Amino acid sequence: MALFLLAGCASQGDVENGAVYDPIEPANRLVFAVNDAVDTVVLQPTAFVYKEVVPAPIREVVRNFLDWLSSPIYIANSALQGDLEGLEHNAARFVANSPMFGLVDNATGLGLERRPEDFGQTLAVWGAEDGPYLVLPLLGPSNLRDTGGMVADYFMDPINYIGDEDTVFRLQIARRVVGAVDFRAQNYQQINDLKATSVDYYARVRTIYKQRREALIRNNTPPPMAATGSSSSGEFEQFQPSNAPIEQSGSRAKD
Incomplete structure (x- = not known):
């Protein structure tokens, strides 16, 4: 609740023209540099081996299972948002994929595409x-x-209640x-290209994160700045700051 109140009353008035409010940029840049070093030394080579050695169908099975494990969170957040359509969609998707424990994505073939929701x-x-x-640290870009x-x-995650702490x-x-x-592995080349072509990699990721989150909150439609001709994150449309593919999201409450 404290985080919710702080986010609601933060100094957004200091942010103009869609800029990101980043009052602790020096500290953020330091953490970003450490995360980037971990990516370069550990995550990037591991992902390369993973995508080269593990066949695409197996990687899809892994992705399906991770998405299925998160389904109760999607369902709970759809309910909390008062999104009855999203609640029905995510509940139906969870049930459709449960016979195979989410390993096989039967739901998409039934017209029930992935529709993740989170409490943010x-x-x-x-x-x-x-x-x-x-x-x-390690988790990457976010906001309060x-x-x-x-x-x-x-x-909300049921996995936290299925056994002992260990x-x-x-x-x-x-x-x-x-x-x-x-x-x-999914975004291997996109991330490498982003690093290679960015004058300021930190600032570019910061902008992409904000634009992507705003689009997801608006059911994956472009944020207002894109409609006015400003640059958007279309160059990196598949980038997802989460552990599962995101194709559709909850809508912002109407005024």
């Missing part, structure tokens, strides 16, 4: 602003609102690592 989006639907931009959302999503810890670490490697 729920807070946005409730009217919370982004708040200050944050770069989290979305960081608070991560905490809430953690407690078992839960191991499962969550394995899930995060596999999700990170799969994400990096």
Whole structure:
């Protein structure tokens, strides 16, 4: 609740023309540099081996399973947003994929595409602003609102209640690592190109993150700045700051 209130009353008035509110930029840049070093030394080579050695159908099975594990979170957030259509969609998708424990994506063939929801989006639907931009160690770009959302999503996750603390810890670490490697493999060339062509890699990722999150909150439609001719993140449309593919998202509450 404190994070929600802080995000709602943060100094958004200091941000003009769609710029990102980044009051602790020096600290964020330091964490970003460490994350980038970890990516270069560990994640990038691991993802390369993963995508070269593991066949595409197996990678798709892994992706399907990770998405299925997150389905209860999607369902809960759809309900919290008052999105009855999204609630029905995500519940039906979860049931359709449950016979094979999510390994096979039967739901997409039935017209039930992936529609992830998180509590950061729920807070946005409730009217919370982004708040200050944050770069989290290992987790990457975020903001105050979305960081608070991560905490809430953690407690919504049924995996945290299926065994003792040691078992839960191991499962969550394995899930995060596999999700990170799969994400990096999915976006392998895009991220490498972004690094190579960016004059300021930090600033470019910051802008992409903001634009992408705004688009997801608006059901994956472009943010207002794109409609006025400003540059958008279309150059990197598939970039997802999460551990699962995102194709559709909750809508922001109407005024």
